Amino acid sequence: MKITIRKKDSVTSAVLFIYNILSETRNESSVRLDNLLELIQFFGKSETSIRTSLSRMVASGVLLSRKQGNQTYFDLSQTGARNIALWNKGLTRFFSRYSQKSRGWSGQWNILSVADFNKSDYGNTEILDDLYECGLRELNNNVWATPYQIEEVLGILRAAGFHYYSFSGSLSSDINMTTLVNGAFETAALKQKFSEFLQKAHDATSIISTKSGEELLPVLFNFGWDFHDIVTADPVLPNELCEMREEDEAVESMKKIRQAALEKIVQYLKAKDI
Numbered sequence: 001m002k003i004t005i006r007k008k009d010s011v012t013s014a015v016l017f018i019y020n021i022l023s024e025t026r027n028e029s030s031v032r033l034d035n036l037l038e039l040i041q042f043f044g045k046s047e048t049s050i051r052t053s054l055s056r057m058v059a060s061g062v063l064l065s066r067k068q069g070n071q072t073y074f075d076l077s078q079t080g081a082r083n084i085a086l087w088n089k090g091l092t093r094f095f096s097r098y099s100q101k102s103r104g105w106s107g108q109w110n111i112l113s114v115a116d117f118n119k120s121d122y123g124n125t126e127i128l129d130d131l132y133e134c135g136l137r138e139l140n141n142n143v144w145a146t147p148y149q150i151e152e153v154l155g156i157l158r159a160a161g162f163h164y165y166s167f168s169g170s171l172s173s174d175i176n177m178t179t180l181v182n183g184a185f186e187t188a189a190l191k192q193k194f195s196e197f198l199q200k201a202h203d204a205t206s207i208i209s210t211k212s213g214e215e216l217l218p219v220l221f222n223f224g225w226d227f228h229d230i231v232t233a234d235p236v237l238p239n240e241l242c243e244m245r246e247e248d249e250a251v252e253s254m255k256k257i258r259q260a261a262l263e264k265i266v267q268y269l270k271a272k273d274i
Contacts, residue, residue, distance in 0.1 A: 008225050011053035014043045015063075017221050019076045020084050022274070025266050029076040035274045036074060043218045090133050090232035097135050097148055097236035098251065105147055105238035109171045112136065112144040112153065115163040130156050135235040137184045145171065145184070147238050177241075185235050187242050193230045194246035200226070201253040208260045213268025220261040227254045 007013060018039055022028040031039075033054075040050045054074060057063040062080040066073050076084075119128055119142075134153050136144040150166065157164050173180055182188060201223065208216060227250070234247065 008222075011040060011043075011045050011050055012057060012062075013225075014040050014045065014218075014221065015053065015057065016080070016084055016087070017224075018217075019080065020088070021262070021265065022269070023076070023081075023084070025262070026269065028274075029081070030073050031274065033072040033074065035272065038272075039214075039217065039274070042214050043221070087228070091228060093133050093135070093152075094231040094234060094236065097234075098247075100148060101236050101238050103238075105240045107170055107240075108147070108168050110146050110148065110150045110168050111139075111166065111171070112146075112150060113142055113165045114144075114157060115165070117142055117162060127156065127160055127162070133232050137186075137235055139180070139184050146235065147241065181237065181241055185237060185242070187237070187244070190230075190234055191244060191246050194244070194250045197226055197230060197250050198246065198253060201250070201257060204253070204257045205260070208257065208264070211264075213264040213266075213271075216261045216264050220258065220265065223254065223257050223261075 015036070018031070018036070019029065022031065036054065037047055037050055041047070054063065054065075057080075058065045058074070060079075061077055062083060064075040064077050066075065114127075117127070118124060131144060131153060134146070134150070135148055136146045136150070136153065139145050154164065154166065171177075204223065207219060211219065230250070236247070237244075
């Protein structure tokens with residue numbers, strides 16, 4: 001089962017964030033109930049709401065509950081791990097494009113049209129999300145474009161049973177290219193989002209230096225969530241099409257915030273033997 005991680009303030013999102021950190025830093029996927037209750041309470045959640053959400057996560061197959069002596073443990077299931085992997089995939093896709101933006105663009109576009117594809121159909125939501133997360137944008141009705149390779153997208157479409165038409169080459173239009181790119185790829189709105197993120201991140205160093213590891217859990221969660229929201233919707237255009245200083249600064253800021261906060265968080269988890 002795939003669960004939708006959309007609500008920033010939900011217990012489910014906080015729980016999966018904890019398991020993501022434990023998996024990455026300690027190769028751990030099992031947490032004792034009392035430790036989970038303590039960790040999630042730092043997110044401002046009541047014990048009742050945490051217990052209720054844990055029960056729902058077990059019912060949906062995201063977590064597995066087991067007894068060991070007098071203690072209750074919650075193990076991340078394969079379903080839960082897949083949901084975390086889906087969340088992380090958006091970041092992986094972003095950084096894949098980001099690593100290419102300064103390499104020198106050939107000027108070639110990849111153009112895609114999906115046969116009989118209706119964006120408003122509920123069953124096509126995941127395909128639409130994949131198109132956006134892979135950096136494609138719609139130039140016209142069901143005509144998608146990206147300056148990067150689209151093998152991953154074509155594989156997704158084939159697996160979903162969609163037929164498609166694609167070609168690579170230079171793009172010509174009677175619309176000014178800057179106007180076309182800014183309109184289809186919404187560069188102005190993206191710059192604004194990165195600027196707002198940078199304003200929040202400006203005082204992050206002082207915030208991190210004054211807080212303990214446990215207090216930094218919600219801090220890193222919030223910064224990470226905001227960064228994820230922006231970059232998974234970022235097509236990351238080559239510098240030849242759009243130089244975006246705000247994008248570069250936000251990436252560097254997030255790396256520094258994550259490194260500094262995670263160091264303290266890991267120390268706290270080790271000290272608590274979690």
